[in-house]
Amino acid sequence: MDEDQDRIYVGSKDHILSLNINNISQEPLSVFWPASTIKVEECKMAGKDPTHGCGNFVRVIQAFNRTHLYVCGSGAFSPVCTYLNRGRRSEVSVTICHS
Known part of the structure; x- marks a missing residue:
């Protein structure tokens, strides 16, 4: 929850969603963040389920500072972590900067 920006961030498989807390039914902003093709292939070769196990399941979303999420x-x-530019007010940049 980011009350300063009036946003709530939600992680899912291959996506990070940014919802307006004042109008939750408004279309969310979305950042597509899949696992790399190489890592998906390695996951499949290890015998994992490609549909339900070889994605990038977002586990942590933490405010880093006023402009970025970790x-x-x-x-x-x-596992992979990065900083996501959350933009100003109701904007979220789609730029993923790998750490």
């Missing part, structure tokens, strides 16, 4: 995902069983 996000971490499962990365198809190869």
Whole structure:
């Protein structure tokens, strides 16, 4: 929850959603953040379920500062974290800067 920006951030498989807390039914902003193709292939080769196990399941979304979120995902069983530019007010940039 980001009350300063009037947003709530939700992580899911391959996506980070940003919803307006004042109008939750408004179309959310979405950032597509899949696992890399190489990591998905490695996951499949390890015998994991490609549909339900080899995605990037977002596990951590934490405000880092006024402009960025720190996000971490499962990365198809190869965890990855990055900083996400959350923009101003109701905007979220789609730029993923890998750490």
